[in-house]
Amino acid sequence: MSGDIPSRPAPVWAAELFLVLLLAVPALAQEAADSLQTQAPRKALVRSLLLPGWGQYANGRPFKALGFGAAAVVLAGRVVAQQRAMGRADRRGAPDLELEDLAAGRNTRVLLLLANATLAGIDAYVDAQLADFELSLGPRAGPGMALLEMHLSR
Numbered sequence: 001m002s003g004d005i006p007s008r009p010a011p012v013w014a015a016e017l018f019l020v021l022l023l024a025v026p027a028l029a030q031e032a033a034d035s036l037q038t039q040a041p042r043k044a045l046v047r048s049l050l051l052p053g054w055g056q057y058a059n060g061r062p063f064k065a066l067g068f069g070a071a072a073v074v075l076a077g078r079v080v081a082q083q084r085a086m087g088r089a090d091r092r093g094a095p096d097l098e099l100e101d102l103a104a105g106r107n108t109r110v111l112l113l114l115a116n117a118t119l120a121g122i123d124a125y126v127d128a129q130l131a132d133f134e135l136s137l138g139p140r141a142g143p144g145m146a147l148l149e150m151h152l153s154r
Contacts, residue, residue: 016077039131044124052117055124059131068120075113082106 039058048055053069056062086102 039128041125041128044128045121048120048124049117052120059124059127061127068116071116075109075116079106079109079113082109
């Protein structure tokens with residue numbers, strides 16, 4: 001089929017997942033209460049724009065950092081795989097339509113990678129802005145009362 005990228009075998013994916021989890025163990029081992037740090041929101045934004053997950057990690061949010069970082073690694077890997085597939089198709093003399101299809105797939109993955117970095121930057125910025133707020137959630141009983149009450153204080 002035109003434009004298909006050969007998938008990697010399951011052991012390769014398992015090894016990559018194991019490596020990501022192995023690298024994430026120090027981040028996951030932090031205690032949540034001790035890891036909350038305050039940093040300048042712009043600094044967090046720039047960190048996550050440069051390396052998705054870095055701003056979240058600096059904000060003390062290791063799970064978010066792992067999510068944004070893993071998404072960036074996977075998307076970057078797919079961009080490289082698509083580029084290699086384009087090179088192979090070009091060397092074998094594939095029709096222009098197939099090359100255009102492969103280029104469109106690569107460009108889509110690049111846009112997704114940029115969107116991931118942008119969302120990571122925005123998330124890190126907002127987390128740094130709201131670091132001083134205390135949030136208390138809890139049920140509230142009584143007639144005419146809301147089932148869940150949220151109180152923000154600074």
